[in-house]
Amino acid sequence: xxxxLNQINQQSLFFQSEYRxxxxxxxxxxxxxxxxxxxxxxxxxxxxxLLYHTQGISLDIxxxxxxxxxxxxxxxxxxxxxxxxxxxxxxxxxxxxRIFCGFLESSGSLDHTKIEKFRNxxxxxxxxxxxxN
Numbered sequence: 650x651x652x653x654l655n656q657i658n659q660q661s662l663f664f665q666s667e668y669r670x671x672x673x674x675x676x677x678x679x680x681x682x683x684x685x686x687x688x689x690x691x692x693x694x695x696x697x698x699l700l701y702h703t704q705g706i707s708l709d710i711x712x713x714x715x716x717x718x719x720x721x722x723x724x725x726x727x728x729x730x731x732x733x734x735x736x737x738x739x740x741x742x743x744x745x746x747r748i749f750c751g752f753l754e755s756s757g758s759l760d761h762t763k764i765e766k767f768r769n770x771x772x773x774x775x776x777x778x779x780x781x782n
Contacts (some may be wrong), residue, residue: 672744680725680745687724689717689751696720700770715757719767721750722759726768733761733768 674681693716700714718740725746726736739746740758747753 674744674748678745680749684721684749689720692720693717696771699772714767715751715759717751718757718759719764721746722764723768723771725749726764733764736764737761 676682696716700716722736722740725731725739726733731739737758737760740750740752741747747758750759752758
């Protein structure tokens with residue numbers, strides 16, 4: 650006797666809906682503590698000249714970077730030695746990394762190619778400048 654699986658195939662009840670869950674992150678989580686201890690506005694002010702002025706790029710041309718997210722990803726990638734693709738995955742699915750990069754209340758994230766472009770644009774000079782402060 651054979652069984653025709655096509656006749657008993659039932660679609661998931663969640664087929665067209667988004668999955669949602671509630672996750673509690675402790676205020677003692679290292680990335681939450683670090684996120685709160687960084688002066689993001691000062692860090693962004695230091696990065697703007699390196700990303701725009703020294704390269705002759707106007708702030709008014711093109712789409713502006715999500716500087717907070719990019720700097721957060723850069724820090725996480727440097728501290729944890731993550732690859733660009735792994736950083737992309739962590740920013741999509743790891744809630745503490747999303748909090749650290751300012752994505753807590755959004756569905757936004759960063760693509761691995763954007764992560765690489767930002768790192769290259771910041772350059773070795775930017776890495777040394779920001780590590781001294």
